[in-house]
Each structure stands twice: as C-alpha cells, then as structure tokens.
Amino acid sequence: MEDDGILLNLSTTPKAVKSIVVKKGNNRGVQKTHRVKAIVPQTVISEPTEVPSTKEEDEAAATAASGLAPGTKVLHGRAQIASSLFSSNPVIPTTYRKKTTNTREGASNAPTDSSTFTGIGIGSDLANHLVEKFNVTTPTNVQAKAIPVLLGPASSFFKEDVDVVIQAETGSGKTLTYLLPIVNRLVSASTAPKNAISQHEQPFGDRMVGTVAIILAPTRELAQQVLGVLNTLVNLPRPKDENIRRLHWIVPGIVIGGDSKAKEKARLRKGVNVLVSTPGRLLDHLENTKSFDISNLKWLILDEADRLLDLGFEETLKKIMNIIDERTKQGGSLKYKQLMNSKFWPKKRQTVLCSATLRDDVKELAGWSLEKPAFVSGTDSKRDASKFLKTDSFKDEQEEEMKFTTPNQLKQSYTIVPAKLRLITLLALLRSCFYDKRQKKNMDSKVIVFFSCCDSVDFHYDLFGNAGKPVMDEDSDDEDDDPEDETKVMKKALDKIIGKEEATKFKRQLNGNNKNFKSNRSNDVALEGRDNSKKSKKVIEEASQVSTLLLEKPVFRLHGDLNQQIRSQTFAEFSKTKSGVLFCTDVAARGLDLPNVDRIIQYDVPTDLKDYVHRVGRTARLGKAGEALLFLLPSEMDYLDILKAQDLFPESVTMETILKNIAEYQDDFQTPAQDLQNTMENYILSNENHIMMARKAFWSTCRAYATHPAAEKHIFHVKRLHLGHLAKSFALREAPSNIHEKTKGKKRKEAKNERMPGMKKFEGKEKLTGPKKNINNPLKRNFDHAGEFAIASAASMSDGPTTKKKKKNNVKK
Numbered sequence: 001m002e003d004d005g006i007l008l009n010l011s012t013t014p015k016a017v018k019s020i021v022v023k024k025g026n027n028r029g030v031q032k033t034h035r036v037k038a039i040v041p042q043t044v045i046s047e048p049t050e051v052p053s054t055k056e057e058d059e060a061a062a063t064a065a066s067g068l069a070p071g072t073k074v075l076h077g078r079a080q081i082a083s084s085l086f087s088s089n090p091v092i093p094t095t096y097r098k099k100t101t102n103t104r105e106g107a108s109n110a111p112t113d114s115s116t117f118t119g120i121g122i123g124s125d126l127a128n129h130l131v132e133k134f135n136v137t138t139p140t141n142v143q144a145k146a147i148p149v150l151l152g153p154a155s156s157f158f159k160e161d162v163d164v165v166i167q168a169e170t171g172s173g174k175t176l177t178y179l180l181p182i183v184n185r186l187v188s189a190s191t192a193p194k195n196a197i198s199q200h201e202q203p204f205g206d207r208m209v210g211t212v213a214i215i216l217a218p219t220r221e222l223a224q225q226v227l228g229v230l231n232t233l234v235n236l237p238r239p240k241d242e243n244i245r246r247l248h249w250i251v252p253g254i255v256i257g258g259d260s261k262a263k264e265k266a267r268l269r270k271g272v273n274v275l276v277s278t279p280g281r282l283l284d285h286l287e288n289t290k291s292f293d294i295s296n297l298k299w300l301i302l303d304e305a306d307r308l309l310d311l312g313f314e315e316t317l318k319k320i321m322n323i324i325d326e327r328t329k330q331g332g333s334l335k336y337k338q339l340m341n342s343k344f345w346p347k348k349r350q351t352v353l354c355s356a357t358l359r360d361d362v363k364e365l366a367g368w369s370l371e372k373p374a375f376v377s378g379t380d381s382k383r384d385a386s387k388f389l390k391t392d393s394f395k396d397e398q399e400e401e402m403k404f405t406t407p408n409q410l411k412q413s414y415t416i417v418p419a420k421l422r423l424i425t426l427l428a429l430l431r432s433c434f435y436d437k438r439q440k441k442n443m444d445s446k447v448i449v450f451f452s453c454c455d456s457v458d459f460h461y462d463l464f465g466n467a468g469k470p471v472m473d474e475d476s477d478d479e480d481d482d483p484e485d486e487t488k489v490m491k492k493a494l495d496k497i498i499g500k501e502e503a504t505k506f507k508r509q510l511n512g513n514n515k516n517f518k519s520n521r522s523n524d525v526a527l528e529g530r531d532n533s534k535k536s537k538k539v540i541e542e543a544s545q546v547s548t549l550l551l552e553k554p555v556f557r558l559h560g561d562l563n564q565q566i567r568s569q570t571f572a573e574f575s576k577t578k579s580g581v582l583f584c585t586d587v588a589a590r591g592l593d594l595p596n597v598d599r600i601i602q603y604d605v606p607t608d609l610k611d612y613v614h615r616v617g618r619t620a621r622l623g624k625a626g627e628a629l630l631f632l633l634p635s636e637m638d639y640l641d642i643l644k645a646q647d648l649f650p651e652s653v654t655m656e657t658i659l660k661n662i663a664e665y666q667d668d669f670q671t672p673a674q675d676l677q678n679t680m681e682n683y684i685l686s687n688e689n690h691i692m693m694a695r696k697a698f699w700s701t702c703r704a705y706a707t708h709p710a711a712e713k714h715i716f717h718v719k720r721l722h723l724g725h726l727a728k729s730f731a732l733r734e735a736p737s738n739i740h741e742k743t744k745g746k747k748r749k750e751a752k753n754e755r756m757p758g759m760k761k762f763e764g765k766e767k768l769t770g771p772k773k774n775i776n777n778p779l780k781r782n783f784d785h786a787g788e789f790a791i792a793s794a795a796s797m798s799d800g801p802t803t804k805k806k807k808k809n810n811v812k813k
C-alpha cells in the first residue's frame with residue numbers, strides 16, 4: 001500500500017518494537033520506499049476507501065511512464081522517495097571537545113545587593129515608582145556604574161557631561177540604564193518648592209520645547225519596547241512631599257514607520273519631548289517634517305549600536321548626526337536657553353552608545369559619533385569610567401581585545417545532528433520542553449528557536465502549527481452543513497476578501513472545527529507567501545497556532561518580513577504567554593525583552609558570531625536561569641573552536657539523548673521518530689502550497705548558509721551540505737538532483753523559476769533595499785544590507801551545488 005499522500009495518525013500508545021533495517025551505503029534508490037514502509041508497520045494508516053480519483057490515476061500513469069518502480073509516488077511531476085531517517089548518515093564524531101567549563105560563578109547580570117537607586121543619584125519618587133511599576137529595587141552592575149555618569153556633574157566625578165559608551169551583557173538592564181538618568185533629570189527640572197519665588201527656581205514644564213531626547217533603536221519591536229518602559233517611567237504619581245510642585249509635561253512618542261507618516265507628522269508638530277525611533281524613519285522626518293524641532297536636543301541614545309550597523313544603517317546614522325549637529329549648533333531660542341540653564345540640563349548634547357558586544361565597527365561608530373567618550377562596562381570592573389577621563393582613553397581601549405560575555409548562569413550546550421535528522425530532533429527537543437517523561441505530565445516552558453531566514457521560519461511555523469491535525473472531509477466544504485455559525489461567518493468573510501476560488505482552495509485544507517479553522521486560516525495566508533495583497537493580509541489575525549505535534553502548545557513566529565501589526569501582536573502575545581514556542585530570525589535576537597524565556601534553540605548557526613551572544617541572551621536575564629542549545633551538523637564541529645576563542649564553552653548533548661524523549665517503548669526512538677517524520681512529510685506532500693513553502697525554505701536556507709563570512713567558509717560551505725539529506729529536514733522527499741533533471745535543457749531563467757517556485761515575485765525587490773556591496777558575488781549580494789530582510793527578498797540565487805559541474809567539484813574535494 002502506498003504511504004505517501006495519506007495522512008498518518010499520531011499514535012500515542014506503546015507499540016511492539018520491530019527492529020529497524022539499516023542499510024549501509026547509498027540506499028536512496030526507489031526500492032527504498034518499500035524498505036521504509038517495512039520499518040514503520042505500527043503506524044496507524046487510514047485506508048483510502050474511495051475509488052482513486054482521476055488525478056491519482058494520472059499520477060499512477062506518470063509513474064509507469066517514468067519507468068519508476070511501481071508504488072513510487074509521483075507528485076507534481078516528481079518522484080517522491082521516502083528514505084529512512086537512520087541510514088546513510090555521516091558518522092557523528094565521538095571525540096567531543098574537551099569540556100572546559102566557565103569558571104565564573106553566580107549570576108552575572110543580577111541586581112547588585114550593595115547599592116540602591118537613591119544611593120546612585122535617582123530621586124526617591126522615581127526610585128519608588130520603579131519598585132511599584134517594575135518591581136525593580138536595586139541597580140544592576142552596569143546601572144550602578146553608568147547612571148551616576150549620566151546624571152551629570154552633580155552626581156559623578158566628571159566635571160561636565162560626557163558622552164558615554166555602555167557595554168554590558170544581555171539582560172542586564174541597559175534600557176533603564178540610559179532612560180532613568182534622562183527621566184530623572186527631566187523630572188528634577190520640572191519639580192520645585194511650591195514657595196519658590198525667583199525665576200530660575202521655577203519648575204520647567206513647556207511641551208513646546210520640542211524634542212529634547214532621541215533614542216534610536218534598530219528594530220520597530222525594540223523601539224516599541226523602549227517606548228513602553230519610557231511611558232511607564234514618566235507617568236510618575238504626584239510628589240509625596242506636599243511642599244513640592246511638579247509639572248507634568250513630558251510627552252514620549254515614537255516614529256518607526258508602519259504607521260502613517262501624516263499621523264507621525266501631526267504628533268511631532270504637537271511636540272514629542274522624548275522620541276523613540278528607528279533610523280530610516282527618523283532621517284525621513286528630519287529631512288521632511290518642518291515642524292520637527294530638535295534645536296533643544298540634549299540627549300541622543302544609540303541603542304543596540306552593533307545591530308544598527310549590522311542592519312546597514314551606518315550611512316543613515318551619519319546623515320542623522322550631520323543634521324543634528326547642524327540644527328543644534330545654535331541652540332534653541334533665547335527663551336529656552338534661559339529656561340534650560342539649570343544644573344539639571346546637560347550643557348551640551350550628550351550622546352550615549354549602548355551595545356552588548358563591542359567590536360571594531362562599533363568602536364569606529366563611537367569614534368565618529370561620540371566626543372571623548374567615557375566607557376562603562378557592566379562586566380569588567382577594571383574598565384571603570386574614571387579611566388576615560390583622559391582624552392585618548394577610548395583609543396587605548398580599542399587596542400584591547402574584547403571577548404564576548406554571556407551571563408554566568410546561562411547553561412550553554414550543543415548537539416551534533418546529521419542533516420536528515422535535524423527536523424525530527426528539533427521536534428523531539430521541543431516536545432521534551434513540554435512533557436516531563438519521568439513524571440509523565442505536561443509542563444510549561446517558553447522556548448525561542450532561531451532560524452537563518454524568514455522562509456524557514458514560515459515553513460516551520462506552518463509545519464508545527466498544522467501537521468498531525470485531522471483533515472476536513474472534502475464534503476464538509478459545503479457551508480450549509482457546517483454547524484458552527486462562527487465558522488460560517490469566517491468562511492464567508494474569506495470568500496469576500498480573497499475571492500471564492502481561492503477561498504474554496506483554502507477551505508479544503510481547513511479542519512472541521514473552529515479552533516483548527518482559525519489556525520489554518522492564518523497559515524494558509526502565510527502559504528501564499530509574504531507578498532500577499534493588502535486584502536489577503538487582512539486575513540492574518542492570529543499571532544499563534546495551536547500545535548498538535550507539540551502537545552497542543554501555541555507556536556508563534558517573528559521575522560522582519562511580516563507586517564507590523566502581526567509583529568507587534570506576536571511580540572505582545574509571546575511576552576504574555578506562559579508556554580509556547582517562538583520561531584524567529586535574528587529580528588528577535590537583539591534587545592527584545594521577552595520575559596521568562598526558559599530555553600533558546602539555535603537551529604541554524606548564526607552567520608555573525610555577535611548574534612550567538614544576542615540570541616542566547618534572550619534567556620537567563622536579570623540573574624534568572626536559562627538554557628541555550630546549538631544545533632551543528634557533523635561537518636560543522638569546528639565552529640566550537642570559534643566559540644572557544646571567545647571563551648564560550650557549550651557542553652555536548654548527544655542527539656540520542658534528545659531523541660529518547662520521543663521513545664514510547666523503552667529507549668526505542670527510531671520507530672516513533674520515523675512515524676513522526678512521516679507525519680510531517682505527508683503533511684507537506686498533501687498540498688502543493690506546502691511543498692512550495694518547503695522548497696522555498698530549503699533554498700533560502702542554502703542561500704543564507706552561503707553568507708557565512710570568509711573566515712568561516714572552511715566550516716560552512718554550501719558544497720559541504722548534503723542537499724538530499726537537508727531536503728529531508730524540510731520534510732521533502734525529493735532529491736535536489738531531480739530538480740536539476742527537470743530543469744535540464746531549459747533556459748537559465750526559466751529553470752531558476754522552476755527550481756524556486758514562488759521566487760519570481762521577489763525579483764527586483766533588492767533594488768528597493770539598501771546599499772549593495774559584493775555585487776559580483778551572486779550568493780552574497782543580497783545579504784549585505786539588511787540581515788534576514790535581505791534573505792527573504794533574495795531574488796537571484798546561484799544554481800547551488802546541484803549542477804553537474806559543482807557536483808564534480810564536490811567529488812574532487
């Protein structure tokens with residue numbers, strides 16, 4: 001009996017274990033299909049009861065015509081070969097790197113117990129407000145060091161306000177580090193004794209002063225997060241002291257794109273005093289919004305500076321700095337000059353650069369954007385700010401080699417997994433996060449999985465959100481038979497929004513109940529690719545789907561190619577959820593404060609080492625425990641040396657240990673692993689859109705792989721990937737060589753479109769994005785500007801190592 005194209009039910013009952021046939025050598029042949037069927041006999045298969053459709057007959061005829069073995073499924077013109085998970089895999093090196101443990105002890109980013117906020121210069125009202133609103137009582141190391149410097153000469157040993165570089169571990173409270181001094185100074189300026197008589201003692205409270213502080217953040221999510229903290233901070237209750245008067249005038253605001261420019265302009269015209277922004281939109285307003293008044297600007301904060309650079313904002317930053325310098329040179333009007341003459345206001349603009357990592361490009365940025373900066377490190381006491389009183393002190397610091405630091409209490413590990421087994425190992429790992437095998441009970445956990453590209457995020461979100469769910473009977477397509485009113489309404493809405501024909505296509509894939517309808521609805525829109533029309537985008541409302549594969553836990557996704565509404569919603573909902581998985585690209589790695597994340601999984605190795613630190617930094621925040629696991633292919637083991645050079649020493653976890661989590665009978669994980677893999681493959685094969693999505697994810701992942709820097713090419717080279725095995729990790733049964741066969745003899749462009757269905761619509765998109773480097777390197781040219789944004793929009797792709805020529809090269813090597 002044919003197993004492809006039939007949905008397998010997930011079996012949860014223990015089964016009799018059959019020994020697994022593992023054939024050595026290349027057994028990727030057609031006959032393999034039968035062997036695989038033999039090793040998963042206990043899978044519950046729903047027998048087809050109907051007479052085969054015309055389509056099935058056509059496919060059978062195509063199989064016969066192609067000369068393939070009888071029983072081989074031909075789907076969409078391609079032979080679908082189910083290969084075994086546990087055969088033909090490369091040997092996993094058993095000699096793991098000698099374990100070298102981190103010698104630092106205790107939580108390194110936890111609040112200190114030796115100082116208080118009032119002790120470092122924060123006003124008592126604001127300090128109390130911190131306790132009430134944020135449950136924050138004592139400063140962290142970096143806060144204790146940096147806040148006095150930023151509070152100005154009155155609180156620090158500096159004679160004047162200085163520019164500052166702040167470097168501290170992820171999750172050490174950098175946002176409050178720069179926001180608290182600004183808010184404290186503004187609040188102090190607006191507070192005065194009620195009986196104050198003289199002019200210079202009067203509290204400041206004029207919104208029309210314009211923008212006095214700008215905070216630049218690399219991503220919209222981060223900007224929104226900063227705004228959230230800022231809004232809470234400025235919302236101080238009335239002063240406890242009845243003899244004190246405080247004026248409420250500080251208006252925080254945000255310009256990040258995604259909202260109408262007209263609305264943003266209107267807000268700026270009314271006066272936004274502390275502005276949070278992303279660079280592109282800020283520059284736009286600086287250049288085009290006449291009413292945007294920055295003549296009294298006193299603070300400029302560059303948050304997540306390394307990320308700003310990675311996203312290609314260097315030129316934008318230069319333009320912003322030039323405009324700011326130009327407009328603030330003269331200072332504001334005489335009226336404000338006088339009003340702002342108190343000790344609370346910096347005498348000149350203060351620029352602050354924050355970064356968890358401080359590499360050469362960040363130092364360069366500090367070199368041209370900051371003036372004689374002080375340097376504050378949250379991790380190394382020897383680099384104290386006092387050292388930077390000297391003018392060339394920052395230059396001295398540049399000579400020092402900086403290593404990455406991660407929180408002490410973060411448990412870091414890695415696992416070596418052959419390409420074929422990646423998907424099932426990920427599934428097993430995620431299941432283990434939600435099910436305690438020993439205690440035999442479900443548990444809550446919050447997990448983030450990092451991928452290298454948007455397409456891969458979409459694919460996994462769809463797969464984990466929908467595979468394993470029962471499929472709706474074709475007959476139930478009839479709306480009148482549907483007992484649930486809500487479902488009917490949704491279906492009708494779908495008809496209206498995307499047209500009857502498309503909607504019918506979608507509905508065929510819908511499950512028979514409301515819950516599944518909802519999850520599939522958002523998913524099916526995702527299947528249409530991210531280039532959806534505005535109309536169909538309206539359909540995306542769900543920020544999560546319930547995953548049957550993951551024990552009914554919600555799965556979320558976040559990447560830079562989703563529309564802003566869904567990004568914000570996902571961020572908010574994943575922040576709130578107690579349990580679930582977030583699939584994301586590095587858009588979620590930097591700066592985002594997603595509370596109580598227990599585990600980070602780096603499914604794809606980051607192409608930039610800095611991202612390793614930022615990704616793992618989403619857990620183990622503020623002294624809490626956290627775990628991070630890195631997936632490596634057997635050919636990628638040398639990456640451990642790169643980590644080691646940065647004093648990062650993850651410990652080994654074997655793949656078997658992870659896979660045992662899905663063993664239903666003693667330690668036999670191979671049978672359930674094969675069952676689950678089949679379930680996922682059958683889900684993909686059940687629909688052309690699913691296959692397209694898997695292929696796109698596969699190719700985008702290959703392209704992202706090609707963007708590892710030259711220094712890592714000996715480890716990460718596309719030529720070293722076994723594409724057939726990698727395809728298996730996208731639940732695909734087609735070998736890439738098939739793709740090549742199909743395209744042989746066709747014109748290059750035609751062939752490319754065929755290999756990359758759905759890619760055509762992205763063509764030309766790169767013209768719209770940022771500056772290009774490496775234009776002669778087709779693999780790299782789309783990745784130079786904007787991280788995952790570029791990966792998603794990559795229009796051109798090399799033939800990949802599936803062409804004969806490249807295959808030859810492969811063999812030679």
Ligand SMILES: Nc1ncnc2c1ncn2[C@@H]1O[C@H](COP(=O)(O)OP(=O)(O)OP(=O)(O)O)[C@@H](O)[C@H]1O
Pocket residue numbers: 111134135136137138139140143168169170171172173174175176356590591592593617618621622
């Ligand atoms: N002193 C403190 N005590 C307790 N919690 C704090 C303290 N300071 C900040 N926090 C909380 O810690 C969390 C992390 O803060 P924040 O996002 O600013 O860290 P970060 O250093 O910017 O991290 P990353 O580098 O990952 O962006 C926030 O929820 C914040 O409210």
